[in-house]
Amino acid sequence: MKKYLVLLMMLFVYGININAQSAGLNFTLAFPDGEFKEQLKRTGIGISMEGLILGPSAYSPFGIGASFSFLNYGNETRRAPWSNTIPDVTVDVERTNNILHMHLLFRIAPQMEVVKPYVDLLFGGSYLFTDTKVISSKKGEEVTSSTNFDDWAWNYGFGGGIMFKVYENPNENMGKIYVDLKVRMLKGSTAEYLKEGDVIVNTSNGTVTYRTSRSKTDMITANFGVVAYFSSFQNF
Numbered sequence: 001m002k003k004y005l006v007l008l009m010m011l012f013v014y015g016i017n018i019n020a021q022s023a024g025l026n027f028t029l030a031f032p033d034g035e036f037k038e039q040l041k042r043t044g045i046g047i048s049m050e051g052l053i054l055g056p057s058a059y060s061p062f063g064i065g066a067s068f069s070f071l072n073y074g075n076e077t078r079r080a081p082w083s084n085t086i087p088d089v090t091v092d093v094e095r096t097n098n099i100l101h102m103h104l105l106f107r108i109a110p111q112m113e114v115v116k117p118y119v120d121l122l123f124g125g126s127y128l129f130t131d132t133k134v135i136s137s138k139k140g141e142e143v144t145s146s147t148n149f150d151d152w153a154w155n156y157g158f159g160g161g162i163m164f165k166v167y168e169n170p171n172e173n174m175g176k177i178y179v180d181l182k183v184r185m186l187k188g189s190t191a192e193y194l195k196e197g198d199v200i201v202n203t204s205n206g207t208v209t210y211r212t213s214r215s216k217t218d219m220i221t222a223n224f225g226v227v228a229y230f231s232s233f234q235n236f
Contacts, residue, residue, distance in 0.1 A: 021055040022065075024180055026225030030071050030099070035215035036188070040195060046071035048223055050105055055229075063107035067122060069221070071099040074130075074196040079137070084206070091143065092135040097194060100127040101186075103157070114165050120184065122157040126217055130194040148199055149210055153191035153217040159184030163227055178227045188217030 030044030031037075052065035074097030081087040103124030109116055129150035134143040161182025168176045192214045200209040 021052050021063075022227055022229045023049070023051040024225055024227035025049050026180065026182075026223040028069055028071065029222045030069075030073070031220045031222075033185075033218040033220055036217050036219060039213045039215045040073060042073050042196070044071035044073040044099060044219070046099075048101075048221075048225070052105070052107065055107075061108050061110060063105075063109065065105045065107070067101070067103045067105045067124075069099075069101035071101070073097050073099065074194075076196055076199075080203075090137055092137055093132060094135055095130065095132045095148070095199060097130050097196065098128070100129070101125075102127075103155075116163040116165075116178065117160070118163070119160045120158065120182070122155075122159075122184065122186070124155065126153045126155055126186075126188055126191070127151075128153065128191055128193040128217070130199070132199070148208075149192075149194045149212065151191040151193055153188045155186050155188035155217065157184050157186035159221075161223070176229045178229070180223070180225050180227045182223045184221045184223070186217075186219050186221065188219070190214060191217050 026048040028044075028046050028048045030046070032040045032042075032044075046069055048067065048069040050065060050067035052063045054065070055063045074095075076095040078093050079090050080093050082089040082091055101124065103122040106121040106123075107118050108120075109118035127150065130148045131145060132148055133145040135141065136143055159182055161180060163178035163180045165176055165178050192212050194210060194212060198211040198213070200211060201207075202209070
């Protein structure tokens with residue numbers, strides 16, 4: 001499932017980018033909330049990107065686009081023998097717990113030039129998955145990987161932010177760059193997922209046990225990044 005979601009995201013991002021009036025890239029912190037916070041004590045860290053194919057302008061305060069985030073909320077690493085029959089060759093085993101957000105984005109913003117406040121509404125979902133990779137100890141290259149567990153949660157959200165213009169090309173056809181600060185609240189449906197330490201490996205008999213958690217997936221995200229407005233659109 002993961003590879004199809006990633007492919008869908010890449011195609012969607014490509015479609016947004018080639019038609020976008022603006023595009024942004026953000027560093028993101030995700031703080032679990034409610035039931036999710038009771039189960040997951042760790043803050044998620046990752047990156048987010050978004051684009052507006054129809055941006056707020058002098059003619060309308062409404063915009064529409066898409067938003068995507070990749071967040072990591074757990075990491076484990078251990079060194080293990082290649083197999084029971086080849087214990088004298090070791091590899092690094094890396095496990096990550098991740099969330100992939102995909103949302104339609106609706107924005108309301110007044111027509112302002114230097115400082116741009118805005119309000120966002122989001123509708124979409126979250127893909128929660130745990131991956132394990134085997135890494136060559138000598139070359140540091142991935143040998144193989146597997147998705148241990150995954151699930152999907154629908155969600156919606158709202159938030160607000162403010163942008164500050166930091167650059168405008170003297171040539172009006174070259175666009176503008178803004179620093180972007182925003183906070184969002186996401187209300188998510190129930191999902192099942194793994195946390196750090198929830199994959200229990202019994203090396204004596206080669207079995208694996210998954211100790212899953214189940215809860216709603218609400219979270220609050222804080223974002224800091226940059227937004228570029230492109231040359232073809234000047235009514236911002």
